[in-house]
Amino acid sequence: MSAERERLRRVVYVSHTAVEPGQPMWPVLDSILTAARRNNRRAGVTGALVYSARRFAQVLEGPPESVEAVFERIQCDLRHDHVTVLEVSEPEARAFGDWSMAFVADAPVPAEALEGPGGAARLMAMLQAAIRNTEAAAG
Numbered sequence: 001m002s003a004e005r006e007r008l009r010r011v012v013y014v015s016h017t018a019v020e021p022g023q024p025m026w027p028v029l030d031s032i033l034t035a036a037r038r039n040n041r042r043a044g045v046t047g048a049l050v051y052s053a054r055r056f057a058q059v060l061e062g063p064p065e066s067v068e069a070v071f072e073r074i075q076c077d078l079r080h081d082h083v084t085v086l087e088v089s090e091p092e093a094r095a096f097g098d099w100s101m102a103f104v105a106d107a108p109v110p111a112e113a114l115e116g117p118g119g120a121a122r123l124m125a126m127l128q129a130a131i132r133n134t135e136a137a138a139g
């Protein structure tokens with residue numbers, strides 16, 4: 001067959017919000033998601049972001065150079081810190097291909113549970129379940 005499989009990179013990380021406790025979080029999330037969706041669509045990057053209990057967890061997928069460029073910017077972003085990479089891989093297929101950046105608030109899995117072996121797999125499973133529930137709720 002003609003079409004070569006797309007080369008993909010996946011990066012999964014967790015981080016802590018740098019927004020002071022008591023300050024509103026929603027304007028920050030809104031601004032992150034607006035920029036993420038605009039830039040990722042242009043760059044062919046897809047993924048999902050969780051915010052829960054003052055932690056972020058994110059999956060980024062796409063062409064390796066695009067994912068690296070996006071992740072470089074994310075690591076320099078002062079709105080979060082303690083960025084800890086859980087997985088860097090070359091998956092066969094995208095897990096969040098329909099989403100320039102899906103968003104899940106109040107994850108059913110505590111962010112601490114994502115650290116340690118298997119954390120990235122647990123996060124991906126949780127995100128996919130949460131997104132399926134959202135789709136079901138939306139009819």
Ligand SMILES: Cc1cc2nc3c(=O)[nH]c(=O)nc-3n(C[C@H](O)[C@H](O)[C@H](O)COP(=O)(O)O)c2cc1C
Pocket residue numbers: 032035036037039040049056058060070073074075076077079080101
């Ligand atoms: C937790 C978190 C997740 C982010 N995710 C993305 C993302 O997926 N894509 C992206 O382009 N920017 C993302 N950003 C924002 C970048 O750090 C940066 O502000 C943005 O890419 C700048 O884009 P702009 O120059 O178009 O405003 C994220 C930031 C944070 C704190």
